[in-house]
Amino acid sequence: MVFFFFLLDTASAQEVNINRIIIRPSNIGGLDYNHEPQSMWDGWDKNISLIPFIYNQGLWVTGKKNGGYGCVPTLWNSSVSPGPILNGQPAIKITPQDAFRYRVYTITAGETPEMNPDINSWPADLGAPVDSLGKPRILGDQTAWTVCNGADTTLYPYFFGNRKLSPRVLLPVEIRETIFEHFGEINDTSIWANTVFFEWGIFNKGIDALDSVYLSFWTDIDMALFYSSDIPAVDTLLQTGYTWYRKDSSYASTGYTLLFGPSVPSTNDTAIFFGKKKFGYKNLPLSSFRGIADDSFADSSNFGPPYSLGTAWNVVRGLNQNGKPIIDSLTKKSTTFPYSGDPITRQGSQWPTFASGGAGFMMTTGPITIAPGDSQWMMIVLIPNVKLNGVDAINRMRANAQYLRSLPYDSLVSRKPRRNVPIKQLPNFTVPATFKLYSNYPNPFNGQTMIPFDLPERSTVTIEIFDVIGRSIASLPNQIFDKGTQSVRWFPAASAGVYFVRVNAVSLESTSKWSGLNKVLLLR
Numbered sequence: 001m002v003f004f005f006f007l008l009d010t011a012s013a014q015e016v017n018i019n020r021i022i023i024r025p026s027n028i029g030g031l032d033y034n035h036e037p038q039s040m041w042d043g044w045d046k047n048i049s050l051i052p053f054i055y056n057q058g059l060w061v062t063g064k065k066n067g068g069y070g071c072v073p074t075l076w077n078s079s080v081s082p083g084p085i086l087n088g089q090p091a092i093k094i095t096p097q098d099a100f101r102y103r104v105y106t107i108t109a110g111e112t113p114e115m116n117p118d119i120n121s122w123p124a125d126l127g128a129p130v131d132s133l134g135k136p137r138i139l140g141d142q143t144a145w146t147v148c149n150g151a152d153t154t155l156y157p158y159f160f161g162n163r164k165l166s167p168r169v170l171l172p173v174e175i176r177e178t179i180f181e182h183f184g185e186i187n188d189t190s191i192w193a194n195t196v197f198f199e200w201g202i203f204n205k206g207i208d209a210l211d212s213v214y215l216s217f218w219t220d221i222d223m224a225l226f227y228s229s230d231i232p233a234v235d236t237l238l239q240t241g242y243t244w245y246r247k248d249s250s251y252a253s254t255g256y257t258l259l260f261g262p263s264v265p266s267t268n269d270t271a272i273f274f275g276k277k278k279f280g281y282k283n284l285p286l287s288s289f290r291g292i293a294d295d296s297f298a299d300s301s302n303f304g305p306p307y308s309l310g311t312a313w314n315v316v317r318g319l320n321q322n323g324k325p326i327i328d329s330l331t332k333k334s335t336t337f338p339y340s341g342d343p344i345t346r347q348g349s350q351w352p353t354f355a356s357g358g359a360g361f362m363m364t365t366g367p368i369t370i371a372p373g374d375s376q377w378m379m380i381v382l383i384p385n386v387k388l389n390g391v392d393a394i395n396r397m398r399a400n401a402q403y404l405r406s407l408p409y410d411s412l413v414s415r416k417p418r419r420n421v422p423i424k425q426l427p428n429f430t431v432p433a434t435f436k437l438y439s440n441y442p443n444p445f446n447g448q449t450m451i452p453f454d455l456p457e458r459s460t461v462t463i464e465i466f467d468v469i470g471r472s473i474a475s476l477p478n479q480i481f482d483k484g485t486q487s488v489r490w491f492p493a494a495s496a497g498v499y500f501v502r503v504n505a506v507s508l509e510s511t512s513k514w515s516g517l518n519k520v521l522l523l524r
Helices: 096-102 224-229 309-316 392-406 409-413
Strands: 042-044 051-065 068-072 105-108 142-149 173-181 196-204 210-221 231-235 240-247 250-260 263-273 276-283 286-292 360-370 375-389 449-455 459-466 472-481 484-490 497-507 513-522
Touching: 051 173, 051 309, 051 360, 068 309, 096 142, 196 210, 196 360, 210 250, 210 375, 231 286, 231 360, 240 360, 240 392, 250 360, 250 392, 263 375, 286 309, 309 360, 360 375, 375 392, 449 459, 449 497, 449 513, 459 484, 472 484
Parallel strands: none
Antiparallel strands: 042 051, 051 068, 051 210, 105 142, 142 173, 173 196, 196 375, 210 360, 231 240, 240 250, 250 375, 263 276, 286 360, 449 484, 459 472, 459 497, 497 513
16 A cells, blocks of 8 residues: 655555546545645646646534534644544544554455455444445445544644644544545546545534534645636535636636535435435535635635634634625625626626635535534535636536436445446647657556556557566557557556556557656555
């Protein structure tokens, strides 16, 4: 397994990468930022060498306990501790010898215990999902799971510039996070190849009720080269927060859709709760949205993220930083959903100022009450669309959000039938001028890796793998590929070690031949 260690000696992250999106969840609340100089963003559009589009993202829990309020935020830095809560204390302090157990676990469909030790060490006793036989439950084609908590009194919420928030009311919440993707080839433009699903279980491990609890999702979006103007917006009908960018006739859009909010009592309704039907309840929708122009705005600004407990409490309730109602610029009435207009038709409330590298948003649902020993659950999906013609990016994001919201939970998590993805050029696709073999990803890897390459002409491609002394240990079948950026997935049967991948291409349009060689590291 590959681990990236950062911030704390006990912190870890792993990749979810079975389709066109790379997510790096950590066991301390963050979902992406792994502090690696060349891979600080999520990757998307692997046809164009892993275009980044997200800097960081994560869950916030804000609420009251015994009349005082507290917040467990994720804003670049972490205020949570790895592992569950044991006897009212962070597990890492009670059982530090189990620090390795409180990591991120990742399993891909088709893996065996020999390929992936996470299968046999799957922490069902910590709450990791299992099937009816007690085996690890894989949602989609690849699932990551981890648990963290907000019970560490030494970890005050970090907001901006390492500002510690003290004193505060401690929220003894245990957060169990599940992330999954469906399989998708590099040229697959289907919805399943271009989405990531997030689930959170929030458990009250204290002795007091938590009331007026709001669950928020914060994100800092940097869409490729467009990060200087990622404009926040919200679609209340589709329960989707997003940023969009327009330059000339090209659009980009990255959105998150609330599929199932937390559940509250409601006669004659049925909620989805931890993936199961719960009669007499309903799932709450979004309660507010806050656009963020940049992280450099002061705490008193209505265009920056919350930098203090007081402003966080106001923002999650749909108010301005100072606690006053937000007034819609068009209707002149108070609203918790500013900027809910249509950026295509320019009708309705629009973002009024510039956006920069720290642009993003917070979308919130609530309020709810979590009794001692009780829990809540929510689920969202990430839907990016970048580098499309006209208004296709926003329209496709909306269509995908509408479709996913129409599906029952079981359809969202069930594996999709394998299919041969037709080779077709993406919008705005440029045929490569020369042959190029890219570095495989991930590398180092365990179980499988993708081998991407550029073809300037339609070609027959042969791929061979050699060990360090030049012996051929695997040969992938010859395939004919159209010109463009292509890729092949390798599932090695070899033992751990250093290997070399050679890609040979023979043009079917001319007499041209190309070859490339890369070094890869296989871990077991």
